[in-house]
Amino acid sequence: MTMDAPSAVDEGGRLADDLSFLLARCSALSNAAGNAAIRALGLKVRSYSVLALACDSVRRSQREIAEFLRLDPSQVVALIDSMQSAGLIARDPDPRDRRANVIVATAPGRELFIRARRALLQTQDSHLRALSRQEQTVLRTLLQKIAFPE
Amino acid sequence: MTMDAPSAVDEGGRLADDLSFLLARCSALSNAAGNAAIRALGLKVRSYSVLALACDSVRRSQREIAEFLRLDPSQVVALIDSMQSAGLIARDPDPRDRRANVIVATAPGRELFIRARRALLQTQDSHLRALSRQEQTVLRTLLQKIAFPE
DNA sequence: TATTGTTATACTCTATAACTATA
DNA sequence: TATAGTTATAGAGTATAACAATA
Numbered sequence: 001m002t003m004d005a006p007s008a009v010d011e012g013g014r015l016a017d018d019l020s021f022l023l024a025r026c027s028a029l030s031n032a033a034g035n036a037a038i039r040a041l042g043l044k045v046r047s048y049s050v051l052a053l054a055c056d057s058v059r060r061s062q063r064e065i066a067e068f069l070r071l072d073p074s075q076v077v078a079l080i081d082s083m084q085s086a087g088l089i090a091r092d093p094d095p096r097d098r099r100a101n102v103i104v105a106t107a108p109g110r111e112l113f114i115r116a117r118r119a120l121l122q123t124q125d126s127h128l129r130a131l132s133r134q135e136q137t138v139l140r141t142l143l144q145k146i147a148f149p150e
Numbered sequence: 151m152t153m154d155a156p157s158a159v160d161e162g163g164r165l166a167d168d169l170s171f172l173l174a175r176c177s178a179l180s181n182a183a184g185n186a187a188i189r190a191l192g193l194k195v196r197s198y199s200v201l202a203l204a205c206d207s208v209r210r211s212q213r214e215i216a217e218f219l220r221l222d223p224s225q226v227v228a229l230i231d232s233m234q235s236a237g238l239i240a241r242d243p244d245p246r247d248r249r250a251n252v253i254v255a256t257a258p259g260r261e262l263f264i265r266a267r268r269a270l271l272q273t274q275d276s277h278l279r280a281l282s283r284q285e286q287t288v289l290r291t292l293l294q295k296i297a298f299p300e
Numbered sequence: 301t302a303t304t305g306t307t308a309t310a311c312t313c314t315a316t317a318a319c320t321a322t323a
Numbered sequence: 324t325a326t327a328g329t330t331a332t333a334g335a336g337t338a339t340a341a342c343a344a345t346a
Contacts, residue, residue: 014202014206015199015202015203015206015218016294016297016298017290018202019180019274019278019286019289019290019293020177020180020181020184020195020270020274021199022290022293022294022297023173023176023177023180023293024177024180024181024195025219025220025297026173026177026293026296026297027173027174027176027177027178028220029220029296029297030169030170030173030174030296031170031174032220034170045170045174046336049165049171052164052165052168053165056164056165061304061305062304062305063303063304063305068165069175070175070178070179070182071336071337072337072338072339073304073305073306074305074306074307074308074337074338074339075336075337075338076305077305077306077307097303097304097345097346098304098344098345098346099303099304099305099344099345099346100303100304100305100345101304101305120170124169124170127296128169128296130295130296130299130300131292131295131296135292135295136169138288138292139169139289139292139293140167140169140172142281142285142288142289142292143169143172143173143176143289144166144172145280145281145285146176146179146180146277146278146280146281147166147172147175147176147179148166149279149280150280196313211327211328212327212328213326213327213328221314222314222315222316223327223328223329224314224315224316224328224329224330224331225313225314225315226328227328227329227330244327247322247323247326247327248321248322248323248327249320249321249322249323249326249327249328250322250326250327250328251327251328
């Protein structure tokens with residue numbers, strides 16, 4: 001019993017203890033910092049993510065990119081359009097399924113990705129400086145369990 | 151050296167290992183599940199968060215709510231308007247600063263909050279079932295360090 | 301029949317600037 | 324001068340349905 005006993009509604013209901021709220025706030029902070037970090041490169045966190053997948057050795061269709069980034073496939077069309085216009089990625093027809101396009105990064109796209117990744121890592125380090133390396137590893141493992149459940 | 155050695159770009163650059171991406175994806179999943187869980191109550195995660203703060207024993211101004219939820223103050227106006235029309239919260243003029251409103255929940259608002267919190271906890275339990283209780287506690291602590299740095 | 305990419309559309313959310321009344 | 328709340332508005336993001344080509 002403290003002097004400032006929380007009300008009945010407060011007990012266990014504090015927003016600051018709510019995992020969903022914390023995820024939302026951390027994600028918003030991270031997204032804002034990330035956008036600022038790569039704005040000079042003409043990228044946002046969203047387009048950077050597409051670029052990262054296009055650089056990955058796993059070749060992915062637009063559909064797979066949409067699922068991975070939790071976007072509607074129709075949204076991915078516009079994203080890919082603009083990045084293709086900018087010469088960062090290309091639509092590679094899938095010979096095994098003529099409906100599908102595999103999204104691959106161009107050489108300039110890969111160079112930009114590497115620069116953007118470097119810029120993001122620097123701000124992440126300053127933004128996540130509240131966590132030790134070990135804590136960051138623990139956080140990564142826990143988030144991956146939620147993000148990609150078996 | 152595995153048979154499927156990652157490309158040079160892949161090394162250390164996999165999106166699935168990126169804390170910012172993981173935060174975004176977890177937040178998106180959590181937000182979608184949360185919205186579905188309380189849709190029948192006429193709430194979304196956003197309005198639920200406002201309601202939770204209005205129920206808190208700490209009396210907050212619109213400005214403080216905006217900062218806490220990482221929203222622009224102008225967005226909070228519309229949110230509060232609709233929730234006030236629904237009779238869930240009230241604008242309580244701050245006698246010490248006649249510019250400011252303190253946002254407080256009405257009795258129906260508190261009842262709805264309790265029901266919504268119950269609904270959310272149930273889906274959280276199913277959504278976060280990938281984590282043990284102990285892991286959830288660790289995750290909460292780590293996220294709080296990022297969300298509210300000293 | 302079902303799926304991939306696409307288009308179109310409407311809706312919500314977000315960001316910005318400006319205004320008022322207070323401080 | 325600066326701040327709390329408000330208004331207006333343009334832009335970005337989101338959700339939905341429908342379509343052609345292909346499976």
